[in-house]
Amino acid sequence: MKITIAKQDSKIKNCILFVSSSQMKQNTTQEKAIKDFFKGSWGETFFLPNAKSSENIMFVGIEDEAQFSYEKARRAVAIAFKAFAKYEQESVKIDISSLQRKTTKDYEQLSQAVTESLLLSEYQCDEFKSKPKNAKKTIKTICLCGASDSNKKAVQKGLSIGLITGQATNLARKVANYPGNYMTPSILAKEAQKVAQGTKLKVTVWDKKKLTSEKMGGILGVGAGSAEESRFIIMEYKGGPKTQKPICLVGKGVTFDTGGISLKPGHTMDEMKFDMCGAAAVLGAMTAIEKLKLKVNVLGLIPSAENMPSSKAIKPGDILTARNKKTMEILNTDAEGRLILADALSYACEQKPQAIFDAATLTGAIISALSNLFSGVFTRNEKLVSTIMKASEKTGEKIWRLPLVDEFANDMRSTIADVSNLSSSRGGGSSTAAGFLENFVEKNIPWAHFDIAGTAYNTHQRLEYCAPRAASGVMVRTFIEIARSYEQKSK
Ligand code: BES
Ligand code: ZN
Ligand code: ZN
Secondary structure: OEEEEOOOHHHOOEEEEEEEHHHHOOOOHHHHHHOOOOOOOOOOEEEEEEEEOOEEEEEEEEOOHHHOOHHHHHHHHHHHHHHHHOOOOOEEEEEHHHHOOHHHOOHHHHHHHHHHHHHHHHOOOOOOOOOOOOOOOOOOEEEEEOOOHHHHHHHHHHHHHHHHHHHHHHHHHHHHHOOOOOOOHHHHHHHHHHHHOOOOOEEEEEOHHHHHHOOOHHHHHHHOOOOOOOEEEEEEEEOOOOOOOOEEEEEOEEEEEOOOOOOOOOOOHHHHHHOOHHHHHHHHHHHHHHHOOOOOEEEEEEEEEEEOOOOOOOOOOOEEEOOOOOEEEOOOOOOOHHHHHHHHHHHHHHOOOOEEEEEEOOOOHHHHHHOOOOEEEEOOOHHHHHHHHHHHHHHOOOEEEOOOOHHHHHOOEOOOOOEEOOOOOOOOHHHHHHHHHHHHOOOOOOEEEEEOOOOOEOOOOOOOOOOOOOEOOOOHHHHHHHHHHHHHHOO
């Protein structure tokens, strides 16, 4: 699919137009003609052949002023894309000026949002089908039109950024959607090396031997039960001044989580192939940060292991030593994400970064708290909260702050080791998990932890641009936006 901006749009006979219910009441001739069939309510679509100058128009209902946003624009475009695809047409124009409201005035942001949505809506997880799902004709050309000449530059800029961020998100989705037998720690490492080829990204991979000499006790411990060796993947991007401290993006890369000896119940265990969505988000974001040539130094860190039960696996009661020498008592081998993140966060701190952000499908508890609607964020740093919320506002990826306080951190103390991987109190499982992670981050380094167990996959009922039973690619765009905010800070 090719997305362009209006030049030869006169050749394209199909047009998508967004209309709200109050606009429908204004009774222009065009709207009058269809008002008995189309009210302009959210998500409603109506296809009108030969509307004017033999152009076919698809009307798509959106909300009025106050409730509209760039994220609503993304969702509306996804609805339009799906509805229009049924007509098996090769090309279509999208009148992006019809998506402009008081809250969506900026043409660059609007065109970025529209472009992202088109790419995200087009993505299908069909690599494992022996035959293409439908031999239907697909949309080949989409033309963004409706902007005046003075706005064309902004539209073009938004389009080129949206192509990069949308593709990066689809890359993360693709990697995350591979099932466990196609995605192991070593394959994930190879994938990182592959995407870095011919770019400014430098990728270093630590194998089992190196993990041992580097004392990555958590990553080795979690992978001990698996025939697949663990890996630690370091992706380096130097876009800023040589002396500038990097920001670190860390992603949980458990390529399959059976729970280990504390085996998970069988029901929906297949979903644990998505336990590396944090890693996929880091990988995707790094590719975009490089393509956008952001003037900032970024380190992407991915601890990766497969959590399996076997005679070699770690057992409840075992004690592991993390890279920062803290000892961790394993009371439940299913709380494995925090064990591999312990090593990665310790390593991150050694790099003396400006800030650390990690994303992990860490706890089932976050789904109880926030459903698949919001990612949870945990940090004690108010400045980071503001950076994060601004980024989230821009990308439309919903994030809610949850508490990280001393009491939750204390719940993770162990009687025999330094920390335990299971809380001594009831409830608050996502907060206590964050309390555990805090032991591996130096106090003076700003750090935020994102729990994406609810938002990393199966979000299609909430977000029209996500595919069913597939990874959402959440946090790729927010990570990019966070990196971009550091670029601004260092200006
Ligand atoms: N990968 C899971 C968390 C998870 C659960 C992700 C559901 C996506 C959907 C994690 O490793 C885990 O099993 N966590 C345990 C921790 C508990 C044993 C303290 C959990 O949440 O039950
Ligand atoms: Zn687990
Ligand atoms: Zn897990």
